Amino acid sequence: MLTFTIRRLLLAIPTLLFISLVIFLLVDFAPGSPMSQIPLTVPPEVRLKIIEAMGANEPIFVRYLLWLKQFFYVEPLVLIDSIFGSSYSQGMQRIVSWQSRSPVMDIIVERMPQTLTVVGSAYVIGVIIAVPIGIYSAYRQYSWFDQLGTFIAMIGFSVPTFFTGVVLILVFSVNLGWFPSIYNTSLKVTDWDSFMLQVKQMAMPVAVLALYNASQISRYMRSSMLDNLAQDYVRTARAKGMSERVVVLKHVLRNSLIPVVTVIALGIPTIFGGAIITEQVFKVNGLGALLINAIQGSDLPMVQTLTFIFAVLIVMFNLIADVLYGMLDPRIRYD
């Protein structure tokens, strides 16, 4: 297992380098220019100066190599400096956003907490809801509970979040006035009252995202349970006189969880990616909103860095999922 992990990690390096190049080229060749953000009242000579100051008119390979150096050399040094208080990165040029002229990494770090709290808790809640629903739906297949579960999952899966989000705002903010429609990122949880405010402002975005996640995972859980319930070992367990509780929760559930755990692990990078639409609707302004904003503004350094970080996370969690798989099912061996 260890050699497998090391081999995979080594293999990830050229993969990621290739991904970074592809992303860079894609982002660069995509139509749109940071110039479109400059109002027409600014004369052409001034526009040209602005673009020059951004470094946006350098040849593409120069910008790519510079980005590689900044991402793999300068930014880690900055991280080391901020942890140990050293000054290795003094005077080095960091990756700077074209929109705000400030270091991209600082903005990402600033955005991380709200994305992790909102999108992360939506994911956890989604999983907590989905697993029991999936189990019971499969155990009582075609019962009214199963039908209802299927119906809700279908709604959660097919109705887009920009619709459910706005519906929730209209019902709970505009008409009932229970929850705020706008997420306050400056809120600091210090006491019970501010904690309740935090819960209130998280309620709607988390509900929207949790519904979506739960509907997805509950379907996986259900089908995986159904596969296992029909197996011979289940009949054997029952024939041995074991209680239904033990049969379902011990024998069947454990075996059914293997593929579901993989799906859950593979979904974790999407938490970091944020929820572009939901974040925009509730103005959570996390990583998803950051990305879409940067795309709209043709802020290439920001788009490039963010997408590359997502790529790293996806490669990493794929590896983690593979390793987990081997640990959960002793029959699977990679060596």
Add this chain to the structure above:
Amino acid sequence: MKLKTALLGAAATLAFAPAAFAERGADGNVKVLYSQAVSIMNAYLSSGTKDVEVGSLVLEPLAGFDQDGNVIPRLVTEIPSVENGGISEDLTTITWKITPGLVWSDGTPFTSADAVFSYQYCTDPAGGCAQAARYEGIEKVEAIDELTVKITWTAPKPNPFTAFVGGTSPILQAAQFANCLGAAAPTCTEQNFKPIGTGPFMVTDFKVNDVVELAANPNYRDPAKPAFATMTVKGGGDAAGAARAVMETGEFDYAWNTQINPELQVQMEKGGKGQFVSAFGTLVERIEMNLTNPSPDLPEGERSTAAHPHPFLSDLRVRKALSMAIDRALLVEVGYGNAGQPTCNLVPAPATFASPNTDCIAQDMDGAKALLDEAGWTVGANGIREKDGKPLKILYQTSVNAVRQDFQALIKGWWNELGVDVELKSIDGGVYFGGDPGSPDTFQKFYADVEMYANNFDGTDPEPYLAQYLCDKAPSPANGWQGENVNRFCDPAYDALVAELAATRDMDKRGEIAIRLNEMLTKDSYVIVPLVHRGRLSAHSTTLGGVVLNTWDSELWNASDWFRIK
């Protein structure tokens, strides 16, 4: 009756409330929502309206503009003029006298050196200053003494209110930005996010593209202002969501640029928690006619250039007929409601420079048809007009935008009725306005017969705006497809008149010339077909008092006068 009582009530609160609550910080927190989040507080490094406006809460210019476009003093004792000796007789210098005793929010004195520094900061060639146009034509800026700034122009300047006037050319604190000149400008993150200013507020927390937390400036020049102790400027979402937060849920006190369709405006106003305010600047949605041939049959480099005149749009009668077929009042009703007015002018304001022309307002379909008949375009077999065997077929492009697509559809309907075959094209704004010379879809390249967009001019003087239509400002391969004379309009008489405008100092005379220039482009030639004079639409809560919408300067220009209606 209801409206009358409401107006009376509003008038009464306006009259009495400021006097009753005139104490700094007495009204707690005010929440402002910008649907485009703020990226930076330094207007010199961003041309985005949202950044300039929120930045103006902290950084101030020497003078600003009021809601009518008049120059008003901010950090100076009076507005210089030829009469008071502030502007030299030959119009080559302007001298500003800074208010004595003025201090920055950190308590240090504000001096003329700060103004000189701001000029150096923005004109440094390596800095990429977004507002460099404000400082064009300056020979030098000097500090005569601690409180006197003198600007010398290279040539007589009839409108000297560009440098240090308006939210786009604020004064930076020399001490804070000393190490941020030139190429170092973008590296000064702390300074750009938390500048020290003279404005009513100062930044306490800045989260990029998310939220700006501000607190009242303890050293603000008016001890009774601002009434609010803190201000929160949240960003993100869209115009409809922003309007809803003020008009329906009441979570926010002020929402910027809530440009939503008229139907939704009426619906939201029923919420009763807020009201929309609109004001008109110089923004005009228009159709531009291509006077050169955009045909894809021509070789690249000759398409849409002066080498090939347009096969039919070079005929004035065709252009005029296309304009006559449009019902501008209906366009306003569909797209903008209270935030738009039909117009026939490229320069719709200020009053001195606006032509009284209203010829185009009434739709005249029959007249338009007659005009095309007269021009030799007869209706062919399938209802499309033809001349010499060529059909009258137009490619009509604009950017992707709900209102613009509605306009395209309506105008296509009218032109079809006229017997014109219309093909519509919509291009992503990032590409259309991106100015990339490699892309065939920029508005400057204009590979279409007609195109639609909106443009305005900065400040109150239309001279640079009208000068965009000089012969040599036409985008072409020679200048990398830059320039805003997208029509490739070229009239020696127009060029001569622009030169005359630049040399004219008398305001009334300048107004006359500007009106003449505007009419040469619109009423006389129909090269530009103005459609809608677009206003700014914002929303504020019924409990927020003192809001005066201003389109000539930052929208938050008088935030120091805002107060809570109790």
